[in-house]
Amino acid sequence: MATVHHWTGLEAKALRLALRLSVRAFAQKLGLAVATVSKWESKLTDTEPRPDTQAILDTALGRADTAVHLRFETLLSELSGAVLSAHQPRVTVSGPRAWEYESWADDLDRAVVALSRQNFVFADSLLTRWLGRFKAGELDDKGLYLFARSTALLGDLKRDQGSVLGPLSAKHSYAGARAAYSQLGIPRRVAQLDLSLAVVTEMSGSLEVAAHTYELLSVDDRLSRRDRARARLWVGTALSKDGNHDYATRVMQAATREFEDLTEPDDWSVAHQKLALARRGAGDLTQALQFIDIARTSGTTESPMQRVRLDAAHGHILLSDPATQDDGLVVLDQAAQVAAQYGLVHQLRSIEGIKAMSSEGPPRPRHR
Template identity: 75%
Template sequence: MATVQQWSGLDAWALRRALRMSVRAFAEHLGVAVRTVSKWEKLGADTQPRPDTQAILDTALARCDAAAQLRFETLLSEAGRSIARPRITTAGPRLWDFESWTDDLERTVAALSRQNFTFATSLLNRWLTRYEPRSLDEKGLYLYARSTALLGDLQRDQGAVLGPLSAQHSYAQARSVFTQLDIPRRVAQLDLSLAVVAEMSGKLDLAAHRYELLATDDRLSRRDRARARLWVGTALSKDGNHDYAARVMATATREFEDLSEPEDWSVAHQKLALAYRGAGDLTGALQFIEIARQTGTTDAPMQRVRLDTAHGHILLSDEATAGDGLAVLSRAATLAAQYGMSHQLRSIEGIRLKYERPTVPQPR
């Protein structure tokens, strides 16, 4: 649990933001005047609440749930502060720019979850084109690296995988900055993203090897390690090793169940369905894809396209349901085109071509 030895106005600001409260609501929550909170936030790290208020802030932080605690630590980290030791920081004019930058990163994540690429691009370019990395201090570099990593996510979802303006380039740049800042968890997450790029570009053996290493990498969270294990199976399945892939994916699926991660659990069933299809077990494939379709909770266009693509691929594998499969793929293609998902469109077109039947000339 996060603790603070000596509260400053900056720490109080981070706690308010972590609790997602307005200045007025936060003041009422603490039992202090609104003008007191406003003063803290105006003076930032240059002011310290009175001793009795320090205790009130300690209690408010201790009562935060885990999500709010994490947001509090992240906000202070992004503001260049550390937890549980005395801090002397001079709040410069950039502090408020960095607050706006942090807000824009949160909005970018939300935009990417809806595949709103235009809005996400505008938010990221607002900051990436404003500052040169060499002009930034540590907190600025942290935000710059986060922005660059999110740009990589955007480029990956759009299908720009390789090249100078690609996900691979952005991920490598972000990884370099996080290495410079000595933040191992972020470096490992970028290693995971680069493995995804390798898989998407067809380097299946390389991707599988990287996933295997990351699946046991203590720098990653347990959830990210489970994802790496799932993606080992994905790369193996794409390379034709369907039986072993299914066993690896099943292990990851159980891990997501233990972690109570329903969305990852649903995605794992989708990937299991494709492995079973590759192995020729269409009954098992249909059972798994049905679980994925029934349990998926997201309305994100990307996941809907992936689900429909997998479902259509399975249906196309059986002549009796091939017509339904083409209809489902057409629906996926329409949605992918609407949101500019070129990589998904290429995958759908590849599936269609694989099952396209040549036209037999009719006798005259």
């Protein structure tokens, strides 16, 4: 939430506009004369409310809801820029105010939660309100770090929506975030962006290139042990998509053991989902069902994306056996409905691809 350490007419005007009140209604709300509010708005930064009136303004802002605070922050930044331009037309606004850093960081935390729930519209509004306000070249190191985090999260959003290539894609956002972290000299973040870019490469169909990048990152000391294990898991994913299912299984099992040692239940669950698909590709449906059952009953988080991925994998396996084809179609239809509801375009395309492949005939099951 925004706070104002020292009110001027500028901040008072931003609060009135954020509350969507007329000058008269705002004056009535504060218990002041209309002439007082009019004076603030005519003089802006050249006038200051009295100390007792500053306390009244503090109270009005403190009681406002989240939507008002968001509008207040945006309007205050816009009005400040306009005032600065009017007095110094050749001077460029140099970056966020002190309170804006805090608000920006809070919005990033909220965006992470929104993305975990696939609330893309809200996450996008939280990110673009800051990315549209500042340019990387105008920011100090603190601001540039927030800019880089925002850009990386925007890449995650675009990736989850299935937009992987092009000027408004996940690849573009990840590349921008990587450049910012490189400028800041934070190698761990740079390596994490390399990992994200490899995921985009895999999603775009360049499996061999993605697998090679994953292999390099799986032994990259810039990354944490968990991120290296994830890179190893994704080596297996790319190999499996490329048809090398048995080797992919061995690589994935090594990553699975690493997640177990690290006590990472969510990653461990995802690893079993990937193993299930690799065994399905190898025609070993018995083991595929065992792995997908483990994936469906483990892990600690629940999100629409996770449900869709698990149901799509489960449906794919069921569809591969003539005896369970009808069940597989039901599960895939359920996954498609959730994917469409939350705008998970890439997942929806994958489900449609699975259905299309089923008409070509499932792999020959190898039961044990």
